Amino acid sequence: MTALDEIKIGGLGASRRRVEDNRFIRGKGTYIDDIVLPGMLHMEILRSPVAHARIRSIDTSKAWEIPGVRLVLTGDMMATRNLAWMPTLSYDTQAVLATDKVRFQGQEVACVIADDPYIAKDACEAIVVDYEPLPAIVNPTQAMAPDAPLIRDDKENQADNIAFHWQVGDKEGTDRAFAEADVISKISLHYPRSHPSPIECCGSIADFDRATGKLTVYLTTQAPHIVRAAVAMVAELPEHMIRIVSPDIGGGFGNKVPVYPGYVMSILASILLERPVKWIEDRTGNLISTGFGRDVYLDGELALRRDGRILAVRMHTTSDHGAFFGDAQPSKFKIGLMHSAFSCYDIPYAYLSATGVYTNKAPGGVAYRCSFRVTEAMFFQERMIEAAASDLGMDPAELRRINLVRDDDFPHRTAWGFLTDSGQYGRCLDVALEAIGYEEFRRQQAQAREAGRLLGIGISTMTEPLGAGNSREYDILGIKMFDSAELRVHLTGRAILRTGARTQGQGHETTWAQIVAHELGIPADDVLVEEGDTDTAPFGMGTYASRSTPVAGAAVAMAARKVRAKARKLAAHLLEVSEEDVEWELGRFHVRGAPDRGVTIQECAMAAYANMPDGLEPGLEASAYYDPPNLTWPFACYVVTVEVDPETGVWDVLNVVAVDDCGVRINPMVVEGQIMGGLTEAYAMASMQFITFDAEGNCIGSNFMDYLLPTAWETPGFELHEVVTPCPHHPIGAKGVGECATVGGPAAFVNAVLDALKPFGVRNIDMPLLPDRVHEAISRRRDVSGAPPVRTD
Amino acid sequence: MYPSRFRYEAPRSLDDAIALLQAGQGEAKVLAGGQSLVPLLKLRFAAPELLVDINNLPGLDYHRVDPDGTIRIGALCRHATLERSPLLVERQPTMAAAAPLVADPLVRNRGTLVGSLCHADPQGDWAAVVTALGGRVVAAGPRGRREIPIGEFVTGPFENALRYDEIAVEAVIPASKGQPAGGYLKLERRVGDFATAAAAVALELSGDVVTRAGIALCGVGPSTIDATDAGRALTGRTLTAAAIEEAADLAAAAAQPRTDHRGSAAYKRQVVRTFVTRILRNVVSTAERAA
Structure with missing residues (x-):
């Protein structure tokens, strides 16, 4: 009897081909718009063309006259059903359909349900809305001005445009450390607003069946169970009669976490009309109204000793949340996990204060490929480190090395109270610098400068908190952030696995089966993974913030271990020995001391249905709800080299080196795909991708001609390396990874361009580093801000 | 995409196409590569009553050199054809340099040079190239053909000199003397x-x-x-x-x-x-x- 080869059965460490790709590359995926129900109607939303205006009247009479129109909904009609407003995930409210005012361009004003989408669109154009224009507020400076018009006049006790003030850390200790510093390094930065832009926009099909009382909603959501809870609570429908189905999802990136007005309208329309109602959002609707990311300003300061030791960090952030505070994040952290900044450095004191404001821009603040504002946190961190190195006249790699947490310092409590538990930070930095040829590049750079050429190198090192909960600290609207898995082994040894997560491209159908293969020795090909249907999947908080592997993935391992425990009883029965005398090897139990006498996991499965011992419950299945003891803390080091054309400001990426330590890799190929995707988005942020607004609040970036996503054409190549430090508390030692490169990558690109511009004394250019901004910084030898500055001190 | 309602015709001869445009009385648009027109339809910025699809017209997908060195590009010659053309590399370096820079590979597979000239976008690549080369556009209408110098053909942003019943059938690049x-x-x-x-x-x-x-x-x-x-x-x-x-x-x-x-x-x-x-x-x- 030879031992099973874990790689051959598609277990841990196998770069198994993604099973879901079989249907995706054949065009056989079932996305929301592929679903067609009998008698289905189509909904189209009329959106506000202006950013801020009082609604004098809405005349829908012409729309009703168009043949094929079944229903026209306005805010007043929603209000009679108490559905004109809904709660956000951050304890604020958001308009479903505007009643009093419109507060951002693209806000939902009315909707039409018709026999086909053409008619619905024609009817939307026939609706006449009389707007009384109000001044638009498009940035925090305007929002906080003393005479600023009040955006949220719908809220009682809201006298200004402040959404929140929040603070964390040791203010006095930080002040003391700053008083003792040799050098104080200051920098002000803006992380511009961007949009996740999944290739599939949002949509829903609501199907209310009067006869059964059941509401089925097919929905583009990363978190179907949260939606079911929200519908049950907001619409006051009985939870057991609500079924949310998240079909194949064409990317989420945080954009498909919130509950959007379109979902609510389609549900109400289906209940009123007793027919299925489909809503498919168009690209412009997605870009101008759904959850954006970032839009945070920083005033940051580091207190330093002359030898490079960081004594303290002080950060003040001002964040622009748009018209409704709708951040999708753990409820008690108002600016997400911003205070996870500097977690990879050993710093005694830290203080963060944060102000959030309302503006006449789209609501959201979703964690765009990000664990709740850690993207901003790590970008600010690495830009502050770079500025400090410059102020100290120190090599930026050396400044990082001096301050990184050392391997023997774990577990390490950060100044803001997080507990990091593992890593080899110095080694990752070494591997990265070696791979890029750091010393040699510095020599080339010096030579190139003599010849008038501008070469630059940028580093970014970071650890980030991935995998919320634990449940003590992390909840969304009071629901704790655990997750779940349910594994059912059939009698022939094949299995079905369901989890509370929802894959949107992460590859769960492939990788979850690999965890089962690792724990049970059942070949991964024999495990069907199913997610997204609340009638069948166990309750979970969904997939975002790189939490699937840390939480649901752990639950998969724990469920498999429960199955193994039961299989052991069956094995003992089959082998006619006591349970204590049964030993486990991958895929098989054998009698202790007699390795030839054994039964396979498949034989145990058959016994669970056909030959169970007296007193043992039939069947072989288990479920596990997993509440992680801590977040997972992957580490990454990204290094980028560039050349800048001084005459045009165009910069070309020469090399990108990524060293990721995400613990044990379930499927190395899938991990590499995640890192490459993340680096692409990092390059996008640094080079071109942002949403801006003109003075009237018009969104500049309402289509893919104006909102620039990089294509394969301009995206650079990436060189990937790995270091593996297993997570000490995760059942299989894995850490989150989906977002590391998006989080840590942008600073490496920006640092590289600014390093190239060092001869010109340019300290900062706000992202994106478009050629004209780079050229302006060179020609005027000064910092270039992409946005109006915000100062609150 | 959900454009406004329109009628669609796909004639098989140039005469039929011209007749349809005539009957359209200015409410018809010609569809060739569609890379500018279709987005306008999608956004409902354009709402023509009739689309005259000329993709079935025979013999318009050429680009060739006359014995005297004149280069002629037919109305259905795609950007991608020009991008891969040995003829341009050999004869016309400005066009050869521009062809791979037009839009992106997807657009180049469908879009046409003549269509780009007709669209008269101030940011259109081919209009600049044909202007630098001193080229002309051949228009065909019920009264026969006429040649319009590029400087007169583009009359303003998104405006050209075609009459409503004319189709631009060819771009002409004069022979290089040196x-x-x-x-x-x-x-x-x-x-x-x-x-x-x-x-x-x-x-x-x-x-x-x-x-x-x-x-x-x-x-x-x-x-x-x-x-x-x-x-x-x-x-x-x-x-x-x-x-x-x-x-x-x-x-x-x-x-x-x-x-x-x-x-x-x-x-x-x-x-x-x-x-x-x-x-x-x-x-x-x-x-x-x-x-």
């Missing part, structure tokens, strides 16, 4: 973006003397800009550093850029100056290598 030289450079924020600024330079050389020079710009004005002064400054001269600098400065002066989200007016002028300089220097170094 050795053709030149190039095309475009700054775009991303592949497929409209030009922040672009410059087309088309020269004819006799030995190292410039006998004809056309310089045209796109993205830096309300319409395609024919930088005639810049071209004239080179005519009759060799490409000395001084001549190159003068032409580049005159081209930059001819630009009428506006400050917008692609950059400041001053920046766009600087890019024009840099691009004209780089194209002309490249002509010199190519000639030096050949010698």
Whole structure:
């Protein structure tokens, strides 16, 4: 009897081909718009063309006259059903359909349900809305001005445009450390607003069946169970009669976490009309109204000793949340996990204060490929480190090395109270610098400068908190952030696995089966993974913030271990020995001391249905709800080299080196795909991708001609390396990874361009580093801000 | 996409197509590659009553050289065909340089050069190239054919000189009397973006003397800009550093850029100056290598 080869059965460490790709590359995926129900109607939303205006009247009479129109909904009609407003995930409210005012361009004003989408669109154009224009507020400076018009006049006790003030850390200790510093390094930065832009926009099909009382909603959501809870609570429908189905999802990136007005309208329309109602959002609707990311300003300061030791960090952030505070994040952290900044450095004191404001821009603040504002946190961190190195006249790699947490310092409590538990930070930095040829590049750079050429190198090192909960600290609207898995082994040894997560491209159908293969020795090909249907999947908080592997993935391992425990009883029965005398090897139990006498996991499965011992419950299945003891803390080091054309400001990426330590890799190929995707988005942020607004609040970036996503054409190549430090508390030692490169990558690109511009004394250019901004910084030898500055001190 | 309702016809002869346009009385639009028209329909910025799809018309997908050196491009010749054309590489360096820079590979597979000229987008690549080359457009209508010089064909932003019952069937690039030289450079924020600024330079050389020079710009004005002064400054001269600098400065002066989200007016002028300089220097170094 030879031992099973874990790689051959598609277990841990196998770069198994993604099973879901079989249907995706054949065009056989079932996305929301592929679903067609009998008698289905189509909904189209009329959106506000202006950013801020009082609604004098809405005349829908012409729309009703168009043949094929079944229903026209306005805010007043929603209000009679108490559905004109809904709660956000951050304890604020958001308009479903505007009643009093419109507060951002693209806000939902009315909707039409018709026999086909053409008619619905024609009817939307026939609706006449009389707007009384109000001044638009498009940035925090305007929002906080003393005479600023009040955006949220719908809220009682809201006298200004402040959404929140929040603070964390040791203010006095930080002040003391700053008083003792040799050098104080200051920098002000803006992380511009961007949009996740999944290739599939949002949509829903609501199907209310009067006869059964059941509401089925097919929905583009990363978190179907949260939606079911929200519908049950907001619409006051009985939870057991609500079924949310998240079909194949064409990317989420945080954009498909919130509950959007379109979902609510389609549900109400289906209940009123007793027919299925489909809503498919168009690209412009997605870009101008759904959850954006970032839009945070920083005033940051580091207190330093002359030898490079960081004594303290002080950060003040001002964040622009748009018209409704709708951040999708753990409820008690108002600016997400911003205070996870500097977690990879050993710093005694830290203080963060944060102000959030309302503006006449789209609501959201979703964690765009990000664990709740850690993207901003790590970008600010690495830009502050770079500025400090410059102020100290120190090599930026050396400044990082001096301050990184050392391997023997774990577990390490950060100044803001997080507990990091593992890593080899110095080694990752070494591997990265070696791979890029750091010393040699510095020599080339010096030579190139003599010849008038501008070469630059940028580093970014970071650890980030991935995998919320634990449940003590992390909840969304009071629901704790655990997750779940349910594994059912059939009698022939094949299995079905369901989890509370929802894959949107992460590859769960492939990788979850690999965890089962690792724990049970059942070949991964024999495990069907199913997610997204609340009638069948166990309750979970969904997939975002790189939490699937840390939480649901752990639950998969724990469920498999429960199955193994039961299989052991069956094995003992089959082998006619006591349970204590049964030993486990991958895929098989054998009698202790007699390795030839054994039964396979498949034989145990058959016994669970056909030959169970007296007193043992039939069947072989288990479920596990997993509440992680801590977040997972992957580490990454990204290094980028560039050349800048001084005459045009165009910069070309020469090399990108990524060293990721995400613990044990379930499927190395899938991990590499995640890192490459993340680096692409990092390059996008640094080079071109942002949403801006003109003075009237018009969104500049309402289509893919104006909102620039990089294509394969301009995206650079990436060189990937790995270091593996297993997570000490995760059942299989894995850490989150989906977002590391998006989080840590942008600073490496920006640092590289600014390093190239060092001869010109340019300290900062706000992202994106478009050629004209780079050229302006060179020609005027000064910092270039992409946005109006915000100062609150 | 959910455009407004329209009627669709796909005639099989040019005469039928023209008859449909005539019957359309100005409410019909010609569909060739559709790379500009279809987005306009999607956004409901354009709502024609009738689309006349000319893709079934026979014999319009050519590009060829007459014995005298005149280059002719049919109305259904796609950008991708021009991008891969050995003929252009051999005969017409400015066009060969521009073809791979038009939009992105997807657009190039469907879009047409003649359609791009008809769309008359101030940021259109081909309008600048054909202007630098002094080309013409052949229009076919119920009263026969006429040739319209490119400077008269583009009458304004998104406006051309075609009558409502005419179809642009061909673009004509006059034969080069000397050795053709030149190039095309475009700054775009991303592949497929409209030009922040672009410059087309088309020269004819006799030995190292410039006998004809056309310089045209796109993205830096309300319409395609024919930088005639810049071209004239080179005519009759060799490409000395001084001549190159003068032409580049005159081209930059001819630009009428506006400050917008692609950059400041001053920046766009600087890019024009840099691009004209780089194209002309490249002509010199190519000639030096050949010698």
